[in-house]
Each structure stands twice: as structure tokens, then as C-alpha cells.
Amino acid sequence: MRHIISVLVENEFGVLSRVAGLFSGRGFNIESLCVAESQDPTVSTMTIVTSGNDAIIEQVLKQLNKLINVIKVVDFKDLDYVSREMILVKVKAEERTREEILRMVEIFRGKIIDVSAKTYTLLITGDEEKLKAFLTLIKPLGIKELVRTGPIAIARGDKVIKVKEKHSEGGGEGNG
Amino acid sequence: MKKTGAQIFVESLKMEGVDTIFCYPGGATLNITDVLTDSDIHQVVVRHEQGAVHASDGYARASGRVGVSLVTSGPGATNTVTGIATAYMDSIPLVIFTCQVNTMLIGNDAFQEADIVGITRPCTKHSYLVRDGNDLAKIIKEAFYIARSGRPGPVLVDIPKDVTSNLYEFKYPEKVNIRSYQPTYVGHIGQIKRAMKEIASSRKPVLYTGGGIIASGASAELVKLAEALSIPVVNTLMGLGGFPGNHRLFLGMLGMHGTYAANMAITSSDLIIAIGARFDDRATGKVDEFAPHAKIIHVDIDPTSISKNIKVDIPIVGDSKNVLQKMIHLAEQDGGDFKDYRASIGEWLKETEQWRKDYPLTYVRNGTLKPQYVIERIYELTKGKAIITTEVGQNQMWTAQFFKFLKPRTFLSSGGLGTMGFGFPAAIGAQVAYPKSLVIDIAGDGSIQMNIQELGTAVQFKLPVKVVILNNGHLGMVRQWQELFYEKRYTWTCLECTPDFVKLADAYGAAGYVIEREDDVDVVLKEAFHNGMPTLIDVKVNPEESVYPMVPAGAPLREMLLV
Numbered sequence: 001m002r003h004i005i006s007v008l009v010e011n012e013f014g015v016l017s018r019v020a021g022l023f024s025g026r027g028f029n030i031e032s033l034c035v036a037e038s039q040d041p042t043v044s045t046m047t048i049v050t051s052g053n054d055a056i057i058e059q060v061l062k063q064l065n066k067l068i069n070v071i072k073v074v075d076f077k078d079l080d081y082v083s084r085e086m087i088l089v090k091v092k093a094e095e096r097t098r099e100e101i102l103r104m105v106e107i108f109r110g111k112i113i114d115v116s117a118k119t120y121t122l123l124i125t126g127d128e129e130k131l132k133a134f135l136t137l138i139k140p141l142g143i144k145e146l147v148r149t150g151p152i153a154i155a156r157g158d159k160v161i162k163v164k165e166k167h168s169e170g171g172g173e174g175n176g
Numbered sequence: 177m178k179k180t181g182a183q184i185f186v187e188s189l190k191m192e193g194v195d196t197i198f199c200y201p202g203g204a205t206l207n208i209t210d211v212l213t214d215s216d217i218h219q220v221v222v223r224h225e226q227g228a229v230h231a232s233d234g235y236a237r238a239s240g241r242v243g244v245s246l247v248t249s250g251p252g253a254t255n256t257v258t259g260i261a262t263a264y265m266d267s268i269p270l271v272i273f274t275c276q277v278n279t280m281l282i283g284n285d286a287f288q289e290a291d292i293v294g295i296t297r298p299c300t301k302h303s304y305l306v307r308d309g310n311d312l313a314k315i316i317k318e319a320f321y322i323a324r325s326g327r328p329g330p331v332l333v334d335i336p337k338d339v340t341s342n343l344y345e346f347k348y349p350e351k352v353n354i355r356s357y358q359p360t361y362v363g364h365i366g367q368i369k370r371a372m373k374e375i376a377s378s379r380k381p382v383l384y385t386g387g388g389i390i391a392s393g394a395s396a397e398l399v400k401l402a403e404a405l406s407i408p409v410v411n412t413l414m415g416l417g418g419f420p421g422n423h424r425l426f427l428g429m430l431g432m433h434g435t436y437a438a439n440m441a442i443t444s445s446d447l448i449i450a451i452g453a454r455f456d457d458r459a460t461g462k463v464d465e466f467a468p469h470a471k472i473i474h475v476d477i478d479p480t481s482i483s484k485n486i487k488v489d490i491p492i493v494g495d496s497k498n499v500l501q502k503m504i505h506l507a508e509q510d511g512g513d514f515k516d517y518r519a520s521i522g523e524w525l526k527e528t529e530q531w532r533k534d535y536p537l538t539y540v541r542n543g544t545l546k547p548q549y550v551i552e553r554i555y556e557l558t559k560g561k562a563i564i565t566t567e568v569g570q571n572q573m574w575t576a577q578f579f580k581f582l583k584p585r586t587f588l589s590s591g592g593l594g595t596m597g598f599g600f601p602a603a604i605g606a607q608v609a610y611p612k613s614l615v616i617d618i619a620g621d622g623s624i625q626m627n628i629q630e631l632g633t634a635v636q637f638k639l640p641v642k643v644v645i646l647n648n649g650h651l652g653m654v655r656q657w658q659e660l661f662y663e664k665r666y667t668w669t670c671l672e673c674t675p676d677f678v679k680l681a682d683a684y685g686a687a688g689y690v691i692e693r694e695d696d697v698d699v700v701l702k703e704a705f706h707n708g709m710p711t712l713i714d715v716k717v718n719p720e721e722s723v724y725p726m727v728p729a730g731a732p733l734r735e736m737l738l739v
């Protein structure tokens with residue numbers, strides 16, 4: 001199963017390589033990884049999309065928690081959340097397809113952010129389903145290049161994922 | 177007043193109570209060595225950086241304190257990797273200081289530059305590159321704390337050379353506060369109560385314990401719980417010494433070369449109480465058929481160990497000692513919960529006793545010199561009062577089987593990584609920690625050649641370590657697999673051009689002996705153990721001998737090949 005995991009880490013030198021190394025060293029899947037500073041400049045938020053059965057995900061969460069620089073790990077599976085991803089896509093813009101592309105961008109509430117004689121560069125944001133639908137529709141028109149950010153996610157409502165104490169959520173087993 | 181990074185380094189070690197450092201110099205260590213030499217810290221200069229790390233590891237395993245080493249940049253640093261990985265796999269608290277090229281040169285492929293933080297990332301508990309000398313003291317404080325707390329492990333600190341010469345304000349932090357690192361020591365009482373209920377309703381319980389008992393200093397508690405409820409105990413390799421090897425409830429080591437009784441007890445058990453053990457494949461055999469009738473309680477300080485290889489019924493995250501104390505307390509309070517249990521436990525003990533009687537550890541005495549006999553004699557002659565290290569291979573397994581370890585921290589062996597060449601430098605480290613103890617490395621003729629150069633260290637620092645080489649002319653353990661599973665095609669495993677160990681010892685200024693017959697064993701060992709010198713004892717054992725019982729790789733524990 002696919003899981004979106006939020007990892008709060010110390011905003012320090014070398015932390016990213018520890019997380020990436022953990023995934024490669026232990027053979028865990030990593031579909032996408034998105035990382036940047038949070039509201040607290042000492043903390044970075046990593047959003048990782050991974051997949052595996054329950055036992056594997058349990059290990060992923062615990063192993064992440066075990067890294068010394070990791071402050072908190074949350075599996076969004078246990079939460080009500082919203083997630084968004086951004087894509088940039090360069091498509092062929094020919095006489096006969098220009099209209100179609102413009103229409104599509106409008107329907108999906110995207111933007112054309114760059115134009116050349118032969119191409120349009122589109123920006124679309126959305127959740128997984130929406131982007132999938134968009135790409136399916138635009139594909140026949142000729143995608144020349146696709147760049148995606150990978151999803152980021154946040155809990156719905158008042159719930160805030162913030163720095164408290166480690167091992168309190170996500171992979172703390174039999175301890176609460 | 178400001179101090180140089182080198183001075184801060186030495187002051188910080190003193191603040192941590194470091195009395196010994198295992199080290200090897202180079203261009204990048206010069207500023208530090210120049211200050212260290214005037215300090216009270218004992219500097220044991222080795223012959224190879226791998227030796228330095230293994231020696232600090234042996235020091236740590238024997239004493240329970242953090243082992244410390246210091247090496248130079250580049251090749252000095254890369255030479256430590258096997259030592260670090262060895263300590264990582266066995267959860268041994270070490271701090272390894274590597275020196276690095278000047279900060280400005282990092283990343284430029286400078287002379288003797290190696291990204292040692294990158295290279296060792298997967299085999300350290302944590303690591304630091306000191307990018308600002310103002311952080312040096314804080315980093316050292318944290319490194320020691322992380323190494324010894326929680327599940328212990330090696331921590332590497334990489335210090336650029338300019339940091340060692342520049343001036344900084346020095347103030348050693350009094351406390352460590354790492355918000356992202358809060359190990360759980362106290363076991364959850366609800367889980368512990370559930371575990372005790374499960375024990376009360378079990379009929380065939382087994383305590384399966386590992387290195388966590390030793391790391392947490394929980395041996396006395398383990399004995400107390402086992403005795404209070406008459407639970408038989410099996411140990412992993414790393415757990416040996418954590419429960420007295422001569423105790424009536426001790427069934428021996430489990431696993432690939434475990435005893436018949438231990439493996440059968442696991443197979444028949446209805447409740448496994450795992451404490452400070454991690455269900456390693458060498459211990460479990462085929463995981464799907466491990467303890468097929470049992471529920472599993474697992475106590476471990478590291479949550480990642482729980483339900484990693486085997487699904488656990490009652491997980492308890494916590495320090496072994498803390499959890500055992502609570503379990504003992506609940507067992508002693510017994511308000512009648514254990515009535516049926518106590519009425520039936522005798523049956524189970526009878527069963528385990530029968531296995532022990534029917535299939536004890538044994539070997540054929542046929543007039544040739546058997547390695548097992550040599551180990552039995554070492555046990556008798558020392559009455560078990562020695563610190564024993566091993567190399568890896570048959571020598572290690574026979575030692576685990578035939579020496580009865582009575583106390584924790586008397587059996588030092590590379591369990592997780594299985595590092596040939598560990599035993600000798602580890603023995604040197606143990607001898608430094610306990611200058612008056614008898615320290616013996618039970619070695620193989622292959623393994624001893626991996627770090628034989630440390631004879632120089634032993635002689636220079638007057639460390640009277642005894643190396644008993646079980647010389648079978650082979651890389652015996654690999655040879656054994658070839659005998660059993662590769663139609664006796666002994667590719668690469670027959671050792672040729674092995675040096676004359678007596679001459680070699682002599683060349684270094686150590687003592688050397690040969691033993692060729694059973695009759696010589698006691699006489700020579702007694703002399704060697706009392707000569708006060710580093711000593712090699714070349715014991716020409718029967719080259720054909722194999723280690724039994726043996727559970728072939730991938731088979732369930734009950735399928736043992738016996739003698």
C-alpha cells in the first residue's frame with residue numbers, strides 16, 4: 001500500500017542523506033521525497049511517499065524514528081489529511097492542438113507559464129487523482145517533458161503536526 | 177581564555193572520564209597528539225587502525241565504558257570501517273575520532289581526504305563533521321551520550337585539522353539535550369502485566385536472551401526472574417555470560433550451532449520471553465518455523481528490533497533491567513495467579529532436562545588433539561575466571577559451546593558482523609581495561625593472521641594477552657560448509673604458507689609455544705598463563721573436526737545434524 005509520511009527533522013547538514021541512505025540501505029521503496037524548511041527555521045519537513053505491506057511500513061516508521069536527527073514521524077494513513085502536488089509539463093503546441101491545451105488548462109485550473117513557437121509549458125497543482133486525470137488527457141497531445149514535485153501533505157482541521165517529543169507518534173510500539 | 181581545538185578535545189575527553197585512547201597518528205592528528213602526550217590519558221598506539229577500533233571495542237565490552245579511538249584522515253579513517261561496523265552490529269558504545277583535512281579543502285579531493293562520515297553512515301549510530309570549532313565540546317559531549325545511551329552503538333566524530341589549531345572559547349556543557357533523541361527506558365506497565373499473565377497461563381515458557389541483558393547490566397535480574405518462576409534460559413551468542421553457564425536452568429546457546437536442548441525447547445515452547453535479543457537468522461533458523469507453538473513476548477530498548485523478523489504478540493519497549501525488575505516484582509507479589517503454572521512447570525523442566533541428558537554437547541575422543549578438548553581444559557584451568565575473546569569460525573562456535581561463561585562481559589566475540597581478526601585486538605583492549613585479569617583470545621589459524629601485527633602493540637605496552645590458536649590448517653568453518661554442502665571440494669580453504677607462530681612470536685619479542693598432543697595441553701597452558709608475557713600458543717588440532725550440532729542454513733531449528 002502507498003503511504004504518505006511526514007518526517008520532521010533537524011534542519012541540519014547531512015540529515016537528508018541519512019534519510020535517503022536509510023531507504024536505500026534497507027531496501028525500502030521511495031516514490032517521492034519533498035523537503036524544505038518549516039515555520040520553525042530549525043526544523044525541516046520531509047514528505048515521503050513510500051509503499052509496502054504493514055510490516056514494512058512499521059519498520060519504515062520505526063527506522064526513521066531511530067535516526068538521531070529525526071524529531072517526529074507521522075503516517076498520514078492514520079489521519080484525515082489533504083495533499084497536493086505540483087507538476088510542470090512541456091507539451092507540443094501545434095496549430096490544431098493549441099485550443100485543446102488551453103481548454104484543458106482551464107478545466108484543471110492550471111496555468112501556462114511559458115510559451116515558445118512549438119511548445120507550451122503548463123503548471124498544474126492537485127491531488128494524485130486530479131494530476132493523473134490531467135496527464136491521461138494531455139498525453140495524446142504530446143508531452144515533451146514532465147517534472148513533478150512529489151506530494152506534500154497536511155492534516156485537516158485544527159490538528160497540527162508539531163515538534164513535541166520523539167517516539168510519541170508513528171512507530172512507537174507498545175508504549176502507549 | 178581561549179583554547180585550541182586540540183586542547184578542547186583533550187579537556188573534553190577528561191570531562192568524559194576517558195582514561196584510555198587507542199590511536200594511530202598521521203598528518204591530520206599532529207595538533208591533537210602534541211597535546212594528548214602531556215595528558216594523563218593512556219595512549220595505546222596500535223599497528224593498524226582496524227586494530228585501534230577493535231581494541232577500543234574490547235575495552236568497551238569488557239568494562240562497560242565507552243571505548244575511544246583516534247586516527248588520521250583518509251586511509252587512517254577508512255581503515256576503521258570494519259571495526260565500526262563490527263561494533264554497530266553488536267551495539268557496542270564507541271566514539272571514533274577521525275581527523276579530516278582542513279575545512280577549506282573538504283570536497284576538493286585533497287591529499288588524504290575521505291568522506292568518512294558518508295562512508296560510515298550506515299554503520300554508525302550517529303556521526304558528526306565538526307564544521308565549526310565552537311561546537312566541538314558540545315559535539316563531543318553528545319557523541320559520548322549517544323554512544324552509551326539507549327541501544328548503544330558507535331558514534332564517529334570527524335574533526336578537520338584547522339579546527340584542532342584554531343582558538344575557541346571553551347566551556348564543557350553540563351547537560352545534553354537532544355530533542356530528537358529520547359530513548360525509552362521504562363517499560364509500559366500495562367504491557368508488562370499482560371506479559372506476566374501470559375507467563376502465568378503458559379506451560380512451556382523459555383527465556384531467550386541476548387546482548388541486551390549485558391548492555392543493560394541485567395544479569396542478576398535475569399537470574400532472579402528465571403529462578404522465581406523456574407523458567408529455562410537459552411542465550412544467543414551475544415547473550416553468553418548474561419546467565420551463568422553452569423546454572424541448572426541454563427540450556428545453552430540456541431541457533432545454528434546451538435545445543436539440542438536449547439533448540440528443542442524453542443521448538444516445543446508455548447511462550448518465548450525474548451529479552452534484549454533480536455531474532456537474528458543465525459539464532460532463529462527458518463523464521464516461519466521458529467517456535468511454531470509459542471506466543472512471543474519481546475522486551476527491547478530498540479523499537480525497530482520488535483516485529484522486524486518475527487511477529488511479536490506482546491511488545492515491550494524498554495531497558496531490560498527496568499522491565500525485569502518490574503516483572504520480578506509482579507512475580508513476587510503473586511496473588512495466586514501462578515498456582516497452576518507452578519503445579520505444571522516441573523513437567524516442562526523434566527522434558528528439557530531429558531533433552532540435555534540425551535544429547536549433550538559432545539565430541540569424539542579418538543587420540544587426536546580435539547579443539548573442544550583444548551577449550552574444556554582452558555575452562556578447567558582458569559575455573560572460568562578469564563576474559564575470553566574469539567575470532568570467527570569454528571574457534572568461535574566451539575568456544576561458545578564448550579566454555580561455560582559464568583559472568584557478563586567475560587565473552588567478547590563479533591556476533592553480528594562475524595569479523596575475523598576481531599579477537600586479538602579486542603583482547604588487547606580488554607587487557608588494557610583489566611591489566612590484572614587473564615585475557616585469552618581463542619583464535620583460528622586463518623583469523624589470527626588478519627590482525628597479527630598487533631603483537632607489536634601487545635609487546636610494546638606489556639599486555640600479557642594469550643592467543644590460543646586452534647590451528648587446523650584450514651579456514652575451518654568454510655571448509656565445513658564445503659564438506660557438507662559442496663561435495664568436499666575444498667576451494668580456497670586450505671591454508672598454505674602459514675607462518676611458524678613460535679618464530680613469529682619470538683620475532684616480536686612475545687612468547688611462543690606449540691601443543692601437538694593432548695598430554696601437553698595442561699602443562700603448556702599452565703606455563704603460558706603464568707609467564708606474564710604476550711603469548712602465542714600454536715595448538716595443532718585435528719583438521720577434520722566439525723562443529724555440531726548444526727542446523728543447515730534456512731532449515732528450522734529442530735533439524736539438527738548431530739555428532
Ligand SMILES: Cc1ncc(C[n+]2csc(CCOP(=O)(O)OP(=O)(O)O)c2C)c(N)n1
Pocket residue numbers: 567568569570571572594595596597619620621622623624646648650651652653654
Ligand atoms: C573478515 C572476514 N573475512 C571472511 C570471513 C568468512 N569466514 C568465516 S569463518 C572463516 C574461516 C575462519 O578460519 P579460521 O580463523 O582458521 O577459523 P576456524 O574456522 O578454522 O576455526 C571465514 C573465512 C569472515 N567471517 N570475516
Ligand SMILES: [Mg+2]
Pocket residue numbers: 620621622646647648649650651652
Ligand atoms: Mg582454522
